[in-house]
Every structure is written in C-alpha cells, then in structure tokens.
Amino acid sequence: MTSVLVINDALKDRDWIGALAKLFDGAQVHAYETGAQGIAHFKEHGADCIFLDDRLASEDSLSVLAFLTATSAFAKVVLLCDERDEALATTALKAGAMGYVAKSEITEEMVLRLIGEAIAEAEQDRASLKTGTNRYHLLLVHDTEDNRASILEFIEQGLDGATVKSVATGIEAMDAFGAGQWDCVILDHRLDVEDGLDTLARLKDISPFTPVIMLTGQDNEEIAAKSIKFGATDYLIKQRLNTTILRSVIETAISRCAFEAKVAEQEAQHRQFLRSLVHDLRAPMRNLRLIGEMAIEEAEEGQIDEMMSLLASQGLMAGQATDLIGTLDNYSLLNDRVVLKPVDLNTAAEAATANLATEIAERKAEVTIADLPRAHGHLPWLTQLFQNLISNGLKYNQQDVPRVVVETNMGEHSDGSLIVVVKDNGIGIPVKYLQLIFEPLKRLWGREIYEGSGLGLASCKKIVEQHSGQIWCMSKEGEGSAFYVSFPHPTIGR
Ligand code: ADP
Numbered sequence: 001m002t003s004v005l006v007i008n009d010a011l012k013d014r015d016w017i018g019a020l021a022k023l024f025d026g027a028q029v030h031a032y033e034t035g036a037q038g039i040a041h042f043k044e045h046g047a048d049c050i051f052l053d054d055r056l057a058s059e060d061s062l063s064v065l066a067f068l069t070a071t072s073a074f075a076k077v078v079l080l081c082d083e084r085d086e087a088l089a090t091t092a093l094k095a096g097a098m099g100y101v102a103k104s105e106i107t108e109e110m111v112l113r114l115i116g117e118a119i120a121e122a123e124q125d126r127a128s129l130k131t132g133t134n135r136y137h138l139l140l141v142h143d144t145e146d147n148r149a150s151i152l153e154f155i156e157q158g159l160d161g162a163t164v165k166s167v168a169t170g171i172e173a174m175d176a177f178g179a180g181q182w183d184c185v186i187l188d189h190r191l192d193v194e195d196g197l198d199t200l201a202r203l204k205d206i207s208p209f210t211p212v213i214m215l216t217g218q219d220n221e222e223i224a225a226k227s228i229k230f231g232a233t234d235y236l237i238k239q240r241l242n243t244t245i246l247r248s249v250i251e252t253a254i255s256r257c258a259f260e261a262k263v264a265e266q267e268a269q270h271r272q273f274l275r276s277l278v279h280d281l282r283a284p285m286r287n288l289r290l291i292g293e294m295a296i297e298e299a300e301e302g303q304i305d306e307m308m309s310l311l312a313s314q315g316l317m318a319g320q321a322t323d324l325i326g327t328l329d330n331y332s333l334l335n336d337r338v339v340l341k342p343v344d345l346n347t348a349a350e351a352a353t354a355n356l357a358t359e360i361a362e363r364k365a366e367v368t369i370a371d372l373p374r375a376h377g378h379l380p381w382l383t384q385l386f387q388n389l390i391s392n393g394l395k396y397n398q399q400d401v402p403r404v405v406v407e408t409n410m411g412e413h414s415d416g417s418l419i420v421v422v423k424d425n426g427i428g429i430p431v432k433y434l435q436l437i438f439e440p441l442k443r444l445w446g447r448e449i450y451e452g453s454g455l456g457l458a459s460c461k462k463i464v465e466q467h468s469g470q471i472w473c474m475s476k477e478g479e480g481s482a483f484y485v486s487f488p489h490p491t492i493g494r
Pocket of ligand 1: 429443
C-alpha cells in the first residue's frame with residue numbers, strides 16, 4: 001500500500017495535505033509535527049512520498065531534508081513553502097528534494113501527480129540498482145552457444161526477473177566485468193582461448209566479493225576442487241544442471257559472498273579502530289618518555305624546581321592516558337548483554353546531571369530537563385548516554401551561558417516510538433560530519449582545543465543500539481546541535 005509522510009508543524013496543513021494524499025488510491029498517511037518524528041518514522045517504516053514543510057518551528061527544514069535523502073536513496077521529498085522562492089527551490093533540489101511546491105499552488109491533482117511521480121522514480125531507482133529480490137544481474141561466460149542457451153533457459157525459469165549478459169571468452173568476460181555491477185558470474189572452466197581458472201583469478205583480483213560459480217564437467221571433480229581453491233564460491237556440474245540446483249547454488253553463493261563482504265567490512269572497521277587507538281596511545285606514551293628524559297637532565301643539573309614541574313606534568317599526562325584506557329574499557333563493556341527493564345528516563349537524566357554538577361557550575365551552564373516518560377532500558381547505560389550528550393553540549397560550546405535542554409518530542413500523531421532530544425546552543429557541527437562523529441575515536445578538534453577521547457558519541461550509539469533505537473544529529477554551525485534518540489518501546493512498564 002502506498003504510504004505518504006507529511007511533516008508539518010501546523011495541524012491545519014497536516015490535515016489538509018494528509019486528506020489530499022489519502023485520495024491517492026487509499027494511501028496510508030502518517031503526519032508528524034517535527035522533523036525528528038518524521039525521520040524516526042521514515043527510518044523504521046519508509047515512505048513512498050514525503051511532504052516536508054519548509055519552515056518547521058522545531059528544526060531547520062533543509063537539514064531534515066538532507067538527513068532524509070542521506071538516509072535513503074528512495075526518500076522522495078517534496079518541499080512545501082509558503083510562497084515561491086527560487087533560491088530556496090534550487091537549494092532544496094540540490095539537497096536531493098524531488099520537487100518544490102508553493103502552498104498557494106497546491107491542488108488535489110498536483111498532490112496525486114507528485115505521489116505518482118515519487119513512486120515511479122523510486123521504482124526506476126530500484127530497477128537500476130537491482131535491489132528487488134531475485135532481480136539479479138548475472139554474467140554468463142561460456143564458449144559454446146548451445147550451453148549458453150540452455151543455461152539461460154534454466155536461469156529464466158528459476159530466477160524471476162534476472163538479467164543475464166552472456167559472453168564467449170575470458171577477454172569479453174573481463175571487459176563486461178569491468179563495465180558493470182554483477183551479482184554473480186557463472187564461468188565455464190574450459191574456455192576456448194583462455195583457461196577458465198585464469199579468468200577466475202583475474203575476476204577475483206578485481207572484485208573479491210563477487211560470487212563466481214564454476215561450470216565443470218561430470219568427471220572434473222579435481223577441477224571443481226581447484227576452482228574453490230582459486231576463489232570460486234561454488235561449482236555446478238553441467239550434466240546435473242536443472243532449474244532448482246542452479247537457483248539454489250546462485251542464491252546461496254550470493255548470500256555467502258554478501259556475508260563475507262560484511263565480515264570483511266567489520267574487520268576493516270576493527271583494524272581502523274585499532275590503528276586509531278595505537279595512534280591515540282602512542283602520542284602520550286612518547287611524551288611521557290620525553291618528559292621523563294628531560295626531568296632526568298634537570299635533576300642531573302640540580303634544577304630541582306624544573307624537574308618537579310616536569311614530573312607534575314608527567315603525572316597529568318599519565319592520568320590522561322589512564323582515563324583513555326578507562327573509557328576504552330567502558331566502551332568494550334557496552335557489548336555485554338543486559339536485561340532491559342522499565343526505566344524512568346527522568347532518573348537517568350537527573351543522575352547524569354548530578355554527575356556533571358562540577359562542570360555545570362564551572363561553566364555557569366543551564367541544563368533543563370523536561371518531564372520525560374519511561375522507556376524500556378538499562379538505567380546505568382541510559383545515564384551514561386545522557387551524561388555524554390549533556391557533557392558534549394557544555395564542552396563544545398563557547399557561549400557565556402551554555403544551555404542544554406533535554407526534552408521529549410512525542411507529538412499527537414506519533415506512532416508510539418519515543419524520541420528524546422538533547423539540544424544545545426554550542427558551536428554546532430558541519431553537515432558533512434554528522435555521520436562521522438558517531439564513529440569510534442573520531443574527533444573534529446585537536447585535544448589541545450577540546451579535550452576528549454572521541455568515544456563519547458560512539459558509546460552513545462552502542463547504548464542506543466542495545467536499546468534497538470536510533471541516534472542521529474541535526475546541527476547548524478554556530479547555532480547549536482540537537483541529538484535525537486529514538487526508543488521503539490517507550491510505554492512498556494508504564
Ligand atoms: P569526545 O568524547 O572526544 O568528546 P565524541 O565522540 O563525544 O568525542 O564526539 C565526537 C566529535 O563530535 C567531537 O570531537 C566534536 O567535534 C563533535 N561533537 C560532539 N558533540 C558535539 C556538540 N554537542 N556540539 C558540537 N560538536 C560536537
């Protein structure tokens with residue numbers, strides 16, 4: 001069923017656009033007052049078309065637009081504005097909007113047309129990205145026409161909607177391989193001109209996670225084993241080929257390679273994390289050694305005061321390295337399994353504020369916590385979540401009076417998922433870094449400017465994921481940031 005999302009802070013406009021959208025073949029309309037609620041809905045349920053108000057009271061509409069289009073290539077957003085504004089229209093289209101409409105020009109026909117266009121565009125996108133199940137893009141390499149024809153027939157019968165390019169030689173295969181994106185390659189082991197195994201090795205060199213299935217003859221078990229050694233994902237014996245076997249082998253190979261690619265990506269992330277960690281630990285260790293050497297020199301020259309001051313800074317630096325190790329330890333503990341129970345979010349936010357009392361007093365900051373509901377969670381982790389977010393709101397802040405507000409954003413049309421927002425009036429974050437900041441050990445500033453481990457937001461992300469929720473940020477440089485946390489089960493235990 002068609003689903004339409006309306007994000008508008010005026011109830012009148014939500015109802016009006018919603019009513020027109022419902023005329024589209026019984027479309028389901030979800031209307032929200034804030035961008036945060038709309039985003040949370042979209043992340044969880046998606047939508048075929050999104051009507052977004054250009055002047056939301058609570059957020060910058062262009063940031064909401066940018067966020068939606070960054071979240072999914074299939075976010076088809078139409079920006080609704082009070083009056084025509086060509087500059088805004090251009091910015092909106094550049095930010096990925098599908099269209100831009102002045103409210104005064106909206107008609108029933110236009111809304112229906114826009115929804116239709118959104119669906120058609122998304123379908124086109126999907127077709128070109130081949131995301132539909134079974135719509136595989138296959139490369140078949142075999143030097144005899146008869147064999148190609150019979151395999152094509154099996155594919156046609158077994159894999160609905162698959163597209164196949166068939167070529168006869170290894171050279172043609174390499175050309176086709178480089179020119180397209182392939183879900184799977186079916187490769188004969190004995191090609192006329194080149195050896196199939198050579199072609200296999202070259203294909204795997206270019207793209208190690210594209211599955212390659214080797215076609216072998218009945219008495220070629222040895223070749224089959226060799227193919228697997230050379231990197232083939234599986235093999236098919238020509239004489240035993242039928243629709244069912246072919247489909248099953250192709251689908252298994254595709255899902256296995258996708259899994260292997262995911263594991264490899266996780267390993268790469270892990271390696272990157274270790275590299276950053278080594279870098280972050282090496283610098284203080286080197287400094288500790290240097291300061292130690294300098295202190296020895298001062299001692300040898302009888303400069304006791306200088307030596308004492310060097311030793312004091314050495315102690316400070318050792319303390320910082322120990323803090324980093326403590327933070328890391330804490331971060332790794334966030335992988336543990338814990339039992340989630342009904343938790344009063346006020347208790348978590350208030351405990352976090354109490355833990356930050358010294359910082360709040362030193363910065364003469366104002367931290368306001370609205371009346372928060374209950375959620376299904378783990379109190380110590382939720383306390384840490386609030387503590388990290390509030391502490392960042394104070395730290396990355398140059399205002400005379402840093403202000404952090406913790407509030408909940410449940411609107412009248414909410415689908416039941418709870419969103420908590422932690423907003424500050426700090427320095428803000430450039431849009432291009434809004435995803436990066438949640439990666440471990442990523443900092444936008446040197447330690448000499450803003451102290452920190454770079455694990456604060458990565459920990460928040462882990463905690464939120466442990467609660468099956470989502471975390472994201474919207475921000476404007478120089479004006480402040482807002483961190484949104486969604487909890488899917490807010491009312492359990494109320
Ligand atoms: P740290 O633990 O070093 O403070 P985080 O992981 O918490 O690091 O944050 C990563 C980066 O995101 C920080 O280096 C900072 O540049 C940016 N950041 C996080 N929170 C805020 C905020 N409230 N305002 C501005 N920038 C922020």
